[in-house]
Amino acid sequence: MDLFHIFLNIVSVIISIISFIFILPVLSLLRILKFCTRSVYQENLTGKVVLITGASSGIGEHLAYEYAKHGSSLALVARRGELLEVVARKAKELGAAEAIVIKADVSKRQDCERFVNETINRFGKCKFRHQFLSH
Numbered sequence: 001m002d003l004f005h006i007f008l009n010i011v012s013v014i015i016s017i018i019s020f021i022f023i024l025p026v027l028s029l030l031r032i033l034k035f036c037t038r039s040v041y042q043e044n045l046t047g048k049v050v051l052i053t054g055a056s057s058g059i060g061e062h063l064a065y066e067y068a069k070h071g072s073s074l075a076l077v078a079r080r081g082e083l084l085e086v087v088a089r090k091a092k093e094l095g096a097a098e099a100i101v102i103k104a105d106v107s108k109r110q111d112c113e114r115f116v117n118e119t120i121n122r123f124g125k126c127k128f129r130h131q132f133l134s135h
Contacts, residue, residue, distance in 0.1 A: 045071065052077065056076075057083060060078065061087050064096075065091060072097065075119040075123070076088055078103070088101050100122055
C-alpha cells in the first residue's frame with residue numbers, strides 16, 4: 001500500500017506540473033482570444049427588441065439608454081408610468097427605433113404575462129412565447 005501511495009504522489013505531481021506548463025497557458029490564450037474577438041465583433045443591436053423591467057430608474061433606465069444608442073426597439077416596464085414616459089422620450093432622442101411604455105408590476109403573474117404579450121403583439125411574434133408563459 002505504501003508503494004501505491006508513493007507512486008500516486010509522484011504521478012500526481014508530474015501530471016500537475018505538465019498541466020501547468022502546457023495546458024494552462026493554452027487555455028488562457030484561448031480565453032484571451034475569445035474576449036478580444038467579442039470586443040471587436042459586437043452584436044448588431046439595430047432593430048432588435050429589448051424588454052427592460054424596472055426601466056423607470058436606476059440600472060433599468062441606463063440599460064434603456066444604452067440599447068437606444070444602438071438603435072434597438074424598447075419595451076419599457078415599471079410601476080411608475082410617468083417616469084417611464086420620460087425615459088421613453090429620452091431613449092427616442094438617443095436613437096431608439098421605437099420605445100413603448102408598459103405600466104406593470106413584475107411581482108404579479110398577470111402583469112408579467114400582459115407585458116410579454118404586449119411586447120410580442122407590438123413588435124412581432126416570438127418563437128419562445130410558450131416557454132415564457134408556461135411556467
